[in-house]
Amino acid sequence: MTLVKRDAGYAPVLSNFFDDFFTKDLFNWPSSSSTGTTIPSVNIYETDGEFHVEMAAPGMSKNDFSIELDNNTLTISSQKTSEKKDSDDKNYQRKEFSFQSFMRTFHLPESAEAEKINAKYADGILKLVIPKKEEAKRKPIKTIKIS
DSSP, rough: OOOOOOOOOOHHHHHHHOOOHSSSSSGGOOSSSSOOOOOOOEEEEEEEEEEEEEEEEETTTGGGEEEETTTEEEEEEEEEEOOOSSSOOOTTTTTEEEEEEEEEEEOOTTTTGGGGHHHHHHHHEEEEEEEEEEEOOOOOOOOOOOO
16 A cells, blocks of 8 residues: 655645644643754843843743853853653653753843843743943933023
8 A cells, every 4th residue: 555645735734733643742742843842932122221031931940041141142041951750760661851952142232231131030931121321221302492
């Protein structure tokens, strides 16, 4: 018997779903990628006096992160290893290891006060606040009288 792969051009999402359903390990469902790795999503926004970076990293602790500043390059990285242990290590049929790591790099603008960066991790979100230099902060509108 010959197997023929059909092109599901009309419904590629369903095709991928069924392929994943039958080829993925039931106990690892859903997997973020075929290698089990993810890159955390980031939100970056700016206010009048600060830049804000929010990174979604649930299930981690603040000790799992490394934040480094090299000139105006900010690097956020993590490397986490966990092992699911059975109470009896003898004659096991399955033993699973989990290794996660990522690195995100951001180039700070010249207006950032890099030496005063503040970082906090709570509720699965790593938050960094990067103050702006005083000369870069928006000045209030000044009314000039005409003489």
